[in-house]
Amino acid sequence: MASFTEVTDPADPVLADYRHLRDVQLRQSIEAEHGLFLAEGEKVVRRAVEAGYEPRSFLMAPRWLDGLADVLEQTDAPCYVAPEALTEEVTGFHVHRGALASLHRRPLPSVAEVLAGARTVAVLEDVTDHTNVGAVLRSAAALGIDAVLLAPRCADPLYRRAVKVAMGAVFKVPWTRLPDWYDALPQLHDAGFTTVALTLADDAVELEAAVAGLDRVALVLGSEGHGLSARWQEAADVRAVVPMRAGVDSLNVAAAAAVACYVTVRRSG
Amino acid sequence: MASFTEVTDPADPVLADYRHLRDVQLRQSIEAEHGLFLAEGEKVVRRAVEAGYEPRSFLMAPRWLDGLADVLEQTDAPCYVAPEALTEEVTGFHVHRGALASLHRRPLPSVAEVLAGARTVAVLEDVTDHTNVGAVLRSAAALGIDAVLLAPRCADPLYRRAVKVAMGAVFKVPWTRLPDWYDALPQLHDAGFTTVALTLADDAVELEAAVAGLDRVALVLGSEGHGLSARWQEAADVRAVVPMRAGVDSLNVAAAAAVACYVTVRRSG
Structure with missing residues (x-):
C-alpha cells in the first residue's frame, strides 16, 4: 500500500520530480539525471504501473484516489495528496486529468x-x-x-x-x-x-x-x-x-x- | 498593389482583425460578426489568396514583405507593417512564421x-x-x-x-x-x-x-x-x-x- 502524505507547501522538496513540467530542457536533464519519467492522467498512470514500471511517487488531488485505489494498493511508493491549485503551481501547467506519477526508467533492451x-x-x-x-x-x-x-x-x-x-x-x-x-x-x-x-x-x-x-x-x-x-x-x-x-x-x-x-x-x- | 502602412501603436484600431488570437470564444464572435478569417504563415497566406479569398488586410514584419511581394502586388488591401514584438502584443502569441492576413469568408456552397x-x-x-x-x-x-x-x-x-x-x-x-x-x-x-x-x-x-x-x-x-x-x-x-x-x-x-x-x-x- 502506498503511503499517503498531504502536501500543503509547493516548495516541499518531496515534489522535486514534478517541478517545471513545461520546461523541456530542464525536464530532460532532471529525468536523465534521476532516471525517471512522468506519467499523466489516470489511464496512463495505471498503464505505466501495470506494464511493470516501478513508481517513485504519485501526486494527485484527493478526488483521484478512489479511481487509482487498486494501483496504489500494489505499491510502497509515497502518494502525495495536494489540491489541484498546488499541483499547478509546482508543475507550471493545468493538470487536466489530475493524477501524476513519477516512475523509474528501465535499461533499454538491445x-x-x-x-x-x-x-x-x-x-x-x-x-x-x-x-x-x-x-x-x-x-x-x-x-x-x-x-x-x-x-x-x-x-x-x-x-x-x-x-x-x-x-x-x-x-x-x-x-x-x-x-x-x-x-x-x-x-x-x-x-x-x-x-x-x-x-x-x-x-x-x-x-x-x-x-x-x-x-x-x-x-x-x-x-x-x-x-x-x-x-x-x-x-x-x-x-x-x-x-x-x-x-x-x-x-x-x-x-x-x-x-x-x-x-x-x-x-x- | 497593397498599400503599405507602418504601425507603431499596438492599440491602433486598424489592427482590430488581429486581436486576441488565442481567445477562441472571442475570435469566434469577431470572425462571425465580420465574416473574416485569419491565415498565418507565408505559405498559408499565399494559398488563401491564390484560392481566391479576398484579403481585408495583411500584418507582417518587414522581413516577410519580399517573400510575399507577388501576392501583395495583386491586391488593393492594406498591408500593415510592424515589428514582431508589436504583432505579438496585439495577437497575444508568438507568430512563428511572421505573416498574417485577414480575409473575407465566402458564402458556403450548397x-x-x-x-x-x-x-x-x-x-x-x-x-x-x-x-x-x-x-x-x-x-x-x-x-x-x-x-x-x-x-x-x-x-x-x-x-x-x-x-x-x-x-x-x-x-x-x-x-x-x-x-x-x-x-x-x-x-x-x-x-x-x-x-x-x-x-x-x-x-x-x-x-x-x-x-x-x-x-x-x-x-x-x-x-x-x-x-x-x-x-x-x-x-x-x-x-x-x-x-x-x-x-x-x-x-x-x-x-x-x-x-x-x-x-x-x-x-x-
Missing part, C-alpha cells in the same frame, strides 16, 4: 532483443517532436507493428507529452534506441529485414507494391520537415511513397505513419 | 454543389477540436477525397489553428456545412452515396471489405472521445472498422481518418 520474433518493425529517424513520436507509437501499436526502433536523435518516447499522446502505447509496443545512426539500415538488412524508406524521392515506388511479398520489413520514417537524411534514403533497400493527389502538400508525419503502418502490416504474402 | 461529381467524400460528425479538423482536411485532400461535409457542431475549418494544421488544404478540397444533423446520412444515401460509418461497434466489418465494389461512398467519421452518435451509427448504410491489435487503445481521429481515407479512395472497383 536491438536484437527487440527484433527477436518481429516481422514488421518501424524505424524513426529524426522525429524530434514529442507529439509526433507519441502519435506514431500509438498508431504503430494499434495497427500491429511488432517493434519500434528510434534513431539517436529522435525525441524521447518516455517524455511526458509523448507518453500522453501515445495513450500509454509506449508501454505496450517493444522499442529501443539504435546505438548507431550511420549503419543502422545496413545492420537491419543484415538482420534479415528489407528496409523500406518512406520518401517523396523521384524513384520511390508505391508502398503497397513495394512491400508486397516481403517477409520481414523495417518501415523507415523520417521527420516532417526534412524527411529522411540522404544517407538513410540511399542505405534503404527500397524507397517507397504513399500515393498522394498532385498539388497537395504531403501528409503530416503522424498521418503518413498511420497509413504506412496499415499498408505494411497488411501486405500480401 | 451540399449539392459540393457533391456534384464526387465519388468519395468524408463526413465529419462532431469533431470539435480545431487541430483535428485541420489534420483530417489535410489528409483527406492529400489522399484523394473529393469533398468534405461537416456536421453542424464540427469545429470551423477556417479557424486559424485549423487552417494552419491543414496547411491550406481547406482552400483546396471542396467542403461545406451540413444544414441538418438528424437526417444527414439518409439524405446522402438518397443522393446516391453508400454511407460507411467508422465505429468500434460490435457489428462493424473491416473497412477494406466494407467499401470493396462500392460506387459512391460517404465515409463517416466521428470525434475522438465519443465516436459517432447512436443516430448516425444507426442511420449509416454500413458500419466499418479499421482492424486493430487487441488490447490497444483505438487510433486517434486524425490517424484513423488517414487510414480510412486511404483505404476508401483506393477501394477495389
Whole structure:
C-alpha cells in the first residue's frame, strides 16, 4: 500500500520530480539525471504501473484516489495528496486529468532483443517532436507493428507529452534506441529485414507494391520537415511513397505513419 | 498593389482583425460578426489568396514583405507593417512564421454543389477540436477525397489553428456545412452515396471489405472521445472498422481518418 502524505507547501522538496513540467530542457536533464519519467492522467498512470514500471511517487488531488485505489494498493511508493491549485503551481501547467506519477526508467533492451520474433518493425529517424513520436507509437501499436526502433536523435518516447499522446502505447509496443545512426539500415538488412524508406524521392515506388511479398520489413520514417537524411534514403533497400493527389502538400508525419503502418502490416504474402 | 502602412501603436484600431488570437470564444464572435478569417504563415497566406479569398488586410514584419511581394502586388488591401514584438502584443502569441492576413469568408456552397461529381467524400460528425479538423482536411485532400461535409457542431475549418494544421488544404478540397444533423446520412444515401460509418461497434466489418465494389461512398467519421452518435451509427448504410491489435487503445481521429481515407479512395472497383 502506498503511503499517503498531504502536501500543503509547493516548495516541499518531496515534489522535486514534478517541478517545471513545461520546461523541456530542464525536464530532460532532471529525468536523465534521476532516471525517471512522468506519467499523466489516470489511464496512463495505471498503464505505466501495470506494464511493470516501478513508481517513485504519485501526486494527485484527493478526488483521484478512489479511481487509482487498486494501483496504489500494489505499491510502497509515497502518494502525495495536494489540491489541484498546488499541483499547478509546482508543475507550471493545468493538470487536466489530475493524477501524476513519477516512475523509474528501465535499461533499454538491445536491438536484437527487440527484433527477436518481429516481422514488421518501424524505424524513426529524426522525429524530434514529442507529439509526433507519441502519435506514431500509438498508431504503430494499434495497427500491429511488432517493434519500434528510434534513431539517436529522435525525441524521447518516455517524455511526458509523448507518453500522453501515445495513450500509454509506449508501454505496450517493444522499442529501443539504435546505438548507431550511420549503419543502422545496413545492420537491419543484415538482420534479415528489407528496409523500406518512406520518401517523396523521384524513384520511390508505391508502398503497397513495394512491400508486397516481403517477409520481414523495417518501415523507415523520417521527420516532417526534412524527411529522411540522404544517407538513410540511399542505405534503404527500397524507397517507397504513399500515393498522394498532385498539388497537395504531403501528409503530416503522424498521418503518413498511420497509413504506412496499415499498408505494411497488411501486405500480401 | 497593397498599400503599405507602418504601425507603431499596438492599440491602433486598424489592427482590430488581429486581436486576441488565442481567445477562441472571442475570435469566434469577431470572425462571425465580420465574416473574416485569419491565415498565418507565408505559405498559408499565399494559398488563401491564390484560392481566391479576398484579403481585408495583411500584418507582417518587414522581413516577410519580399517573400510575399507577388501576392501583395495583386491586391488593393492594406498591408500593415510592424515589428514582431508589436504583432505579438496585439495577437497575444508568438507568430512563428511572421505573416498574417485577414480575409473575407465566402458564402458556403450548397451540399449539392459540393457533391456534384464526387465519388468519395468524408463526413465529419462532431469533431470539435480545431487541430483535428485541420489534420483530417489535410489528409483527406492529400489522399484523394473529393469533398468534405461537416456536421453542424464540427469545429470551423477556417479557424486559424485549423487552417494552419491543414496547411491550406481547406482552400483546396471542396467542403461545406451540413444544414441538418438528424437526417444527414439518409439524405446522402438518397443522393446516391453508400454511407460507411467508422465505429468500434460490435457489428462493424473491416473497412477494406466494407467499401470493396462500392460506387459512391460517404465515409463517416466521428470525434475522438465519443465516436459517432447512436443516430448516425444507426442511420449509416454500413458500419466499418479499421482492424486493430487487441488490447490497444483505438487510433486517434486524425490517424484513423488517414487510414480510412486511404483505404476508401483506393477501394477495389
